[in-house]
Amino acid sequence: MDTDMSTENSNYFSSYEDLEVHRLMLEDDARTATYRKAILDNKSYFRGKIVMDVGCGTGILSIFCAQAGAKKVYAIEASNIANLAKEIVKANNFDNIIEVIHSKVEDVKLPDNLKVDAIISEWMGFYLLHEGMLDSVLTARDMFLKEGGEIFPESAIIYVAPCSVPSLYDKWENSYGVNLSSFARHLRSDKSSKPEIMQINHEDLLGPEIALNWINLRDDAVNDLDSYSVQHVLGANRSGRYQGLCVWFECNFPVLDGEERIILNTSPSSKLTHWKQTVILLPEEQKVEKQEPIAFKLDMNRDGVSSRRYNLELTLLDPEEVEHPMPCSCHMTKCILVKAVMEQHTEHTISQLQAGDSDVLQEDSIDDDDN
């Protein structure tokens, strides 16, 4: 088991020696520019601070921290890219501030058991948790972060929403005058066994997203990351072809100077990142009408053998047999009734707030409008 684990780690770290991977990350503008903004917009926070960069790669985030005024940055990197990080740090004249440590963070020892003011890390993989690097960030937090220290980012959320996947369904019936439907069917079948990394357009979502989890990097333990599950019913926001579940994430940076929160968002309506979106394809598409209920359960569990991987399991549920949220946007009679009652109640309350004593009149007139 130990041997397996070290082989796994050695494969994982050697993949980061491929500079093309780092180029892809550096050139991902949403990623790099958002981290830069989250750091450089908070100069008053970073000034004089001691920071640790977990998995520093080329060292660019450490350099942002030094530019923001950090007095010391420990840039930890387990792969051989650490040597290049040292060169880059030196070329930027920050070798007096940034100390690149070529080591797994778990093996790092800081002088005099020093603690750091802040941890920064870009640890996110496909569908957030693929690669399992967050484990190391949480371990670094427990080992090195001062009480009340900051983590950049400090929280992360995985969202899911039902979607169409036109690139795998449309056009194939007549592609250059040839019916390639059977090709597309086999292509989908190949892709249905594991999550597919691809771009989904906002207009291909069939309903509002729901959060699968909310990861609090300040408090969560490593084993809190082992398993997530959500069961949900929603009404389709338009008629369409339900072909998959779209998965994406966002990461929230700390709000320090009373500024607006900076968020790295990989949703279909945000600027495309190298993470794109992840799609779990349905075995077969389902036509849905507007407001038709869509019910599913999604389980995300850490793989038993390879702890850097997760298994995603989508279960399609019968909307008749599961509990609906309140209110629910679907067209089932009980949901329409519940929604109407709740809306009436809300409007009633709003009317009371707006109109003071004349609430009865207001309520009547709103009822008239509704009919």
Add this chain to the structure above:
Amino acid sequence: MDTDMSTENSNYFSSYEDLEVHRLMLEDDARTATYRKAILDNKSYFRGKIVMDVGCGTGILSIFCAQAGAKKVYAIEASNIANLAKEIVKANNFDNIIEVIHSKVEDVKLPDNLKVDAIISEWMGFYLLHEGMLDSVLTARDMFLKEGGEIFPESAIIYVAPCSVPSLYDKWENSYGVNLSSFARHLRSDKSSKPEIMQINHEDLLGPEIALNWINLRDDAVNDLDSYSVQHVLGANRSGRYQGLCVWFECNFPVLDGEERIILNTSPSSKLTHWKQTVILLPEEQKVEKQEPIAFKLDMNRDGVSSRRYNLELTLLDPEEVEHPMPCSCHMTKCILVKAVMEQHTEHTISQLQAGDSDVLQEDSIDDDDN
């Protein structure tokens, strides 16, 4: 050696079982639409013909041939995608015309030693010859093509031209306010050991292209493909940074109905294909002035061990020590003189043709213009 060869073949063919590769090819519009046009614009040729499709993949080219009126198409495919080709052919109702044969073409036996009227194949790899599939097409020609039969495409040319590679050089000195020059230097160094597949823009070429070879699919033997070499001097068409040699290819389809020749062109000024362009990076960039001579030798040799691979070797030459073409666009004195004399001679001849007896007057006035 045989074992190696069969392992190599087995890896090669199994890579074509990945449907994503076929999707990439099908969705390459320049590729698929050009083949389609080369076939469907020649219905009067294809009507009633017997065709062989070498390496048919999904079978789309065979279907184009059937649509164009071929009476029989033998669609040969060594990988397991042959089973899918059968499905696709049936779904398009051409199973009475197209016979998918799951075999290497070298092992195929047609009934009664039948010969075919035409061979069609999409065999091109990166920088044309990578993958070495053309060998099988030439073998199929020798085994199955009638005397005077047609080959689609019938010829192919590899072009090379000196170029800048801005994506590997520019912007890295100040990327998000960080000097990443050393990253870019290592990135280039990683890429200099083998040809890099990437897009080069037309405006990044530094001079006119020269042909490395001209492959005649009607006549060339398999061992004609073993080795190509070109030595060349050209004058830079602008000042700039000479950073690599750009390699691309074009394939020419037969001209049958007196129509314009259809060409599949993968040059930097053509629509981008999945082959993109290939770049051989120089170890170090060289600044060149407009008309400065650039001299090089390019050798392309089949690999001794893996016959599906080629080694590309670029040698930079001293323009002072090599013979220049006549005329040459470079600024060296002898080339300017030779060019002026040749132009004068050409103009003299044109003047004679245009002006009949008054050539002396014409020549004088042209000389005046030149001074």
